[in-house]
Amino acid sequence: MDFxxxxxxxxxxxKMELPGEAVQFKxxxxxxxxxxxxxxxxKDTAKRAGVLSLFYPSENFETRLILIxxxxxxxxxxxxxxxxxxxxxxxxNSIQDAALRETEExxxxxxxxxxxxxxxxxxxxxxxxxxxxxxxxxxxxSPKFIPQEEEVEALIEVTLQxxxxxxNIITKTLSxxxxxSIEVPAFHLNGHVVWGATAMxxxxxRELLKMVL
Numbered sequence: 525m526d527f528x529x530x531x532x533x534x535x536x537x538x539k540m541e542l543p544g545e546a547v548q549f550k551x552x553x554x555x556x557x558x559x560x561x562x563x564x565x566x567k568d569t570a571k572r573a574g575v576l577s578l579f580y581p582s583e584n585f586e587t588r589l590i591l592i593x594x595x596x597x598x599x600x601x602x603x604x605x606x607x608x609x610x611x612x613x614x615x616x617n618s619i620q621d622a623a624l625r626e627t628e629e630x631x632x633x634x635x636x637x638x639x640x641x642x643x644x645x646x647x648x649x650x651x652x653x654x655x656x657x658x659x660x661x662x663x664x665x666s667p668k669f670i671p672q673e674e675e676v677e678a679l680i681e682v683t684l685q686x687x688x689x690x691x692n693i694i695t696k697t698l699s700x701x702x703x704x705s706i707e708v709p710a711f712h713l714n715g716h717v718v719w720g721a722t723a724m725x726x727x728x729x730r731e732l733l734k735m736v737l
Contacts, residue, residue, distance in 0.1 A: 525586075531662060534737075536736040537732050537733075542728065543645075548724040553719060565655075573656045574609050574656070575607035575656055576623045576627045579662045588682060589684065591716075592675075595675060606721075608623075608626060609626045630672045632668070637665050643657065647724055696717050709723065
């Protein structure tokens with residue numbers, strides 16, 4: 525889709541209700557996630573992070589979504605595909621500021637060029653004990669990406685057409701931090717299997733777009 529048309533349509537999401545957890549849980553890799561989220565909220569010990577689902581135009585105005593492949597490191601999210609974003613720091617004024625700051629640091633897009641259209645449904649990630657707040661945004665400029673060398677292994681530029689294609693929703697057998705060889709729902713995008721929290725957040729974005737495109 526031409527980004528100029530996409531930009532006109534996507535602003536409709538600002539007045540729409542969120543699809544919410546019901547849509548997220550369709551891509552959940554474990555059945556007890558809702559219960560674990562409730563327990564974590566009661567305990568109030570989880571950390572917080574903000575991430576950004578950012579759409580932008582390519583040089584020929586093709587609408588794309590940016591994802592990142594994280595570096596391999598000692599941690600539960602090693603070598604996984606995710607959104608740009610990260611942990612809330614003391615200097616951040618809000619969780620949205622954290623998402624914008626981390627996006628600028630990780631992929632080089634100035635926060636001044638980004639319009640945040642909607643706060644999406646918060647998600648809980650049990651292995652790392654994080655509440656993650658996703659946001660939906662656009663930038664009207666074709667980015668000159670600068671990946672953060674310490675954090676980002678590769679940039680994944682997903683076309684809107686591929687993202688919305690039902691054929692790219694798959695089931696994959698994986699071993700996770702809590703189970704061995706289980707079948708999980710996932711997206712297959714640009715040769716990468718995207719599952720877990722990122723897939724859950726992507727599914728809510730996808731559901732919103734289906735209602736406005």
